Amino acid sequence: xxxxxxxxxxxxxxxxxxxxxxxxxxxxxxxxxxxxxxxxxxxxxxxxxxxxxxxxxxxxxxxxxxxxxxxxxxxxxxxxxxxxxxxxxxxxxxxxxxxxxxxxxxxxxxxxxxxxxxxxxxxxxxxxxxxxxxxxxxxxxxxxxxxxxxxxxxxxxxxxxxxxxxxxxxxxxxxxxxxxxxxxxxxxxxxxxxxxxxxxxxxxxxxxxxxxxxxxxxxxxxxxxxxxxxxxxxxxxxxxxxxxxxxxxxxxxxxxxxxxxxxxxxxxxxxxxxxxx
Amino acid sequence: xxxxxxxxxxxxxxxxxxxxxxxxxxxxxxxxxxxxxxxxxxxxxxxxxxxxxxxxxxxxxxxxxxxxxxxxxxxxxxxxxxxxxxxxxxxxxxxxxxxxxxxxxxxxxxxxxxxxxxxxxxxxxxxxxxxxxxxxxxxxxxxxxxxxxxxxxxxxxxxxxxxxxxxxxxxxxxxxxxxxxxxxxxxxxxxxxxxxxxxxxxxxxxxxxxxxxxxxxxxx
Numbered sequence: 255x256x257x258x259x260x261x262x263x264x265x266x267x268x269x270x271x272x273x274x275x276x277x278x279x280x281x282x283x284x285x286x287x288x289x290x291x292x293x294x295x296x297x298x299x300x301x302x303x304x305x306x307x308x309x310x311x312x313x314x315x316x317x318x319x320x321x322x323x324x325x326x327x328x329x330x331x332x333x334x335x336x337x338x339x340x341x342x343x344x345x346x347x348x349x350x351x352x353x354x355x356x357x358x359x360x361x362x363x364x365x366x367x368x369x370x371x372x373x374x375x376x377x378x379x380x381x382x383x384x385x386x387x388x389x390x391x392x393x394x395x396x397x398x399x400x401x402x403x404x405x406x407x408x409x410x411x412x413x414x415x416x417x418x419x420x421x422x423x424x425x426x427x428x429x430x431x432x433x434x435x436x437x438x439x440x441x442x443x444x445x446x447x448x449x450x451x452x453x454x455x456x457x458x459x460x461x462x463x464x465x466x467x468x469x470x471x472x473x474x475x476x477x478x479x480x481x482x483x484x485x486x487x488x489x490x491x492x493x494x495x496x497x498x499x500x501x502x503x504x505x506x507x508x509x510x511x512x513x514x515x516x517x518x519x520x521x522x523x524x525x526x527x528x529x530x531x
Numbered sequence: 532x533x534x535x536x537x538x539x540x541x542x543x544x545x546x547x548x549x550x551x552x553x554x555x556x557x558x559x560x561x562x563x564x565x566x567x568x569x570x571x572x573x574x575x576x577x578x579x580x581x582x583x584x585x586x587x588x589x590x591x592x593x594x595x596x597x598x599x600x601x602x603x604x605x606x607x608x609x610x611x612x613x614x615x616x617x618x619x620x621x622x623x624x625x626x627x628x629x630x631x632x633x634x635x636x637x638x639x640x641x642x643x644x645x646x647x648x649x650x651x652x653x654x655x656x657x658x659x660x661x662x663x664x665x666x667x668x669x670x671x672x673x674x675x676x677x678x679x680x681x682x683x684x685x686x687x688x689x690x691x692x693x694x695x696x697x698x699x700x701x702x703x704x705x706x707x708x709x710x711x712x713x714x715x716x717x718x719x720x721x722x723x724x725x726x727x728x729x730x731x732x733x734x735x736x737x738x739x740x741x742x743x744x745x746x747x748x749x750x751x
Contacts, residue, residue, distance in 0.1 A: 421628075424625075425627055427625075428625050428626075428627060428638075429638070430586075430610065430613075431584075431586055431613065431619055431621075431625070432613070432614075432619070432638055432639040432686065433610055433611075433613045433614025433615075433639045433642065433690065434610060434614075434639075434641075434642050435606060435607045435610035435611070435642070436606055436607075436610075437607075438610075438642045442641075523606075525586060525587045525588060526586040526587075527581045527586045527587040528587075530621075530625060
């Protein structure tokens with residue numbers, strides 16, 4: 255999270271543990287956890303994805319007693335943040351410190367002051383909920399991408415590699431040689447493929463859930479979550495909601511069905527001699 | 532029963548050269564006759580059998596079966612013809628490994644809508660005749676080459692075909708089983724079935740009504 259705040263408005267709970275507070279343009283201080291994660295040191299420079307004209311220099315690191323000022327935060331001047339987000343001179347949030355137990359009184363006063371103005375009032379707990387909600391949404395995106403990729407990938411590999419196709423082709427040739435016509439062959443093959451596709455799609459979904467929940471996404475998580483190694487060092491956040499699961503199942507089923515029926519159809523329209531080879 | 536006029540079959544190989552497997556083959560196979568195609572490997576025997584058995588189409592020429600020109604038949608009509616009139620015995624058996632012996636034998640009956648019980652009964656009768664009554668539920672892999680060939684023969688007979696076409700039926704089995712296969716084909720011939728065999732085996736020539744010698748895709 256990036257916060258733009260004037261140097262003199264920085265809460266007292268935030269303290270520099272090394273280096274110094276930002277003072278000049280394009281200087282930032284970084285929360286100690288975030289700095290540790292990216293191995294940042296004083297003097298390092300970086301830019302934001304999509305906004306590479308603006309380069310920031312790390313001048314110090316901070317820690318905070320207040321949980322809302324998380325240690326995974328980047329602090330910069332109000333002006334720099336405005337430039338970075340294209341909202342110069344606009345403050346999106348004003349933080350008000352209150353004595354414990356006085357929240358509702360302050361809220362009532364603010365309501366009287368801003369009653370005709372568009373604003374939103376949030377207490378610390380609400381902001382924390384937003385953070386958590388955002389985190390969970392990211393889980394959902396990961397799960398959906400992963401689930402779709404794996405549940406499509408497994409059948410796609412099977413279909414593309416012609417898994418069992420030569421045996422199937424030969425069998426179709428034998429069927430035709432013994433008097434079955436193309437429609438009769440396809441009727442039987444389709445029914446068999448229907449069962450195989452249902453089984454294949456189910457296995458794909460179960461395998462993908464097992465891979466994440468049982469094996470913590472080993473080897474595969476790095477393709478879906480940035481900055482993760484092949485062997486994740488923490489429990490991978492993942493949720494498997496019914497809708498992505500159902501959609502993935504549906505696509506895996508359709509892919510397997512279409513792929514196998516097409517290859518069977520091709521084999522059944524050839525002469526039995528060619529299919530039996 | 533079967534008559535051919537100037538049958539040709541050519542293939543385009545990888546070098547794009549045209550290879551003629553059979554050329555200008557004209558022959559006549561009478562009803563209830565035992566016909567042998569004899570010739571060295573690569574002479575075109577199997578190609579001719581495949582075409583006569585409607586498993587493949589000729590590049591040129593015509594085939595008449597019971598007076599009908601079957602070269603213009605659709606895929607469905609050819610399937611019906613194979614189902615009703617032709618039984619094919621393959622050199623390498625072509626049994627389906629995942630099916631039991633009786634299921635392999637009765638496979639051609641499924642598209643006829645015959646129920647499982649009746650299919651089992653019919654297969655059982657034929658397999659007992661082939662002395663394989665105790666192998667009904669065995670998979671083809673559990674059978675010897677000779678036993679597999681007898682299963683393939685039983686499958687060819689399940690629809691009471693008018694013509695039996697056999698491609699090298701004794702090449703992959705021992706001498707004793709070969710004799711039994713030969714006897715079986717003789718029995719079939721005596722019961723009114725037309726037999727067409729491609730073989731190297733000289734025993735077949737002795738009992739054949741007609742022997743066609745093939746060389747380089749032509750009948751000599």
